[in-house]
Amino acid sequence: MSKSLIERTQYAGADLSLSEICELLSITSDIDLDLLWQAADHVRRQEVGEDIWLRGLLEFSNICTCNCLYCGLRRDNTGLPRYRLTEEQILEAVHRLSRLGIGTVVLQSGEDPYFTEERLIALLHAIRNTCDIAITLSIGYRPKSELAAFKRAGAHRFLIRHEIANPDLYRVFHPDSTLADRVEQLKDLRALGYEVGSGCLVGLPGQTVADLADDIALARELEVDMFGVGPFIPHPDTPLGEATPGSTLMTYKMIAVARLVLRDVHIPVTTALSTLEEDGREKGWMRGANIVMPNATPAPYRAQYELYKNKRCIDDTLEHCRGCLGRRVKSVGRVIGQGRGTSLKLLRREVLV
Numbered sequence: 412m413s414k415s416l417i418e419r420t421q422y423a424g425a426d427l428s429l430s431e432i433c434e435l436l437s438i439t440s441d442i443d444l445d446l447l448w449q450a451a452d453h454v455r456r457q458e459v460g461e462d463i464w465l466r467g468l469l470e471f472s473n474i475c476t477c478n479c480l481y482c483g484l485r486r487d488n489t490g491l492p493r494y495r496l497t498e499e500q501i502l503e504a505v506h507r508l509s510r511l512g513i514g515t516v517v518l519q520s521g522e523d524p525y526f527t528e529e530r531l532i533a534l535l536h537a538i539r540n541t542c543d544i545a546i547t548l549s550i551g552y553r554p555k556s557e558l559a560a561f562k563r564a565g566a567h568r569f570l571i572r573h574e575i576a577n578p579d580l581y582r583v584f585h586p587d588s589t590l591a592d593r594v595e596q597l598k599d600l601r602a603l604g605y606e607v608g609s610g611c612l613v614g615l616p617g618q619t620v621a622d623l624a625d626d627i628a629l630a631r632e633l634e635v636d637m638f639g640v641g642p643f644i645p646h647p648d649t650p651l652g653e654a655t656p657g658s659t660l661m662t663y664k665m666i667a668v669a670r671l672v673l674r675d676v677h678i679p680v681t682t683a684l685s686t687l688e689e690d691g692r693e694k695g696w697m698r699g700a701n702i703v704m705p706n707a708t709p710a711p712y713r714a715q716y717e718l719y720k721n722k723r724c725i726d727d728t729l730e731h732c733r734g735c736l737g738r739r740v741k742s743v744g745r746v747i748g749q750g751r752g753t754s755l756k757l758l759r760r761e762v763l764v
């Protein structure tokens with residue numbers, strides 16, 4: 412049954428129904444799993460080629476006014492030392508990425524009101540005036556007028572996961588926002604010309620396989636340029652501290668099925684996945700993924716961006732991680748992409764208009 416379905420994904424994956432997506436996510440036998448990984452790897456090669464792109468993750472503030480139930484940065488976690496990098500520190504880290512030939516910086520933070528529209532615009536100008544690098548913002552909710560201003564100031568991409576496509580569960584885990592608002596922001600970003608990244612968590616308490624199928628279907632509907640999937644890792648100082656972690660096998664299945672359905676999208680192996688499994692990056696790349704996000708946050712702040720505990724590479728320098736990733740990429744027979752790694756979906760959209 413699954414074999415013929417998997418064969419169909421090779422040419423008609425984008426049209427899979429919700430129940431077919433569920434069926435693929437429910438595969439358990441080793442034989443069918445192997446077929447799924449092979450199908451995802453084939454479609455990955457055909458749609459996005461052999462490049463693995465590096466996106467330098469710069470976590471510039473761990474201050475957050477939100478209280479998401481699963482996250483170690485939530486405002487009620489008073490035990491966590493908070494930090495905010497200065498503009499000089501941010502610029503220094505961006506230039507370090509650029510010197511290493513890494514073509515993208517992802518500026519990520521909690522929802523930190525200190526970084527007003529004005530301050531972020533000044534920062535974007537400072538980066539654009541001093542180096543040639545693609546800029547992704549990952550700063551949570553912002554009104555549409557600010558998103559437009561950031562785009563004008565030189566931001567290229569925006570990352571905001573929809574986290575969980577089930578609106579009732581979304582409400583349980585996110586006291587400060589609604590799924591409808593998230594989806595609207597994702598649509599606004601797209602309309603403003605950003606390359607848009609969304610994604611979801613795997614294994615939140617109560618989440619079903621049908622919910623995960625909805626996550627992929629929502630990403631298809633939104634035509635996202637990037638889709639990131641990571642396992643939920645319980646943080647002891649949150650209300651979900653005692654919960655069971657998300658399954659790495661289900662995370663790989665989400666990566667593979669997302670590749671079959673979303674085709675030429677960028678799919679990262681997430682830090683959360685590589686935290687739970689030492690060879691998570693290699694497996695992810697062989698099962699549909701084509702991106703990795705080395706950590707560009709300077710010591711000692713890296714450890715304090717504590718979404719969950721025991722994050723990978725906490726004590727390694729960016730230069731060390733760059734070398735390590737080069738070897739890992741080579742070990743799976745692939746190459747590190749040179750340049751910015753602009754979304755193929757975006758390039759195709761622009762050809763069409």
Ligand code: 5AD
Pocket residue numbers: 481482483572574611612641642643644645646683718719
């Ligand atoms: N486990 C895994 N991922 C997490 N995130 C936040 N907290 C956790 C956790 N405990 C993810 C969210 C967010 C991204 C920056 O980190 O999905 O979008």
Ligand code: SF4
Pocket residue numbers: 475476477478479482483484485486520521522551
């Ligand atoms: Fe803040 Fe993001 Fe963590 Fe939610 S997931 S508490 S918005 S940093």
Ligand code: FES
Pocket residue numbers: 705723724727731732733735736
């Ligand atoms: Fe950081 Fe391997 S990627 S040490």
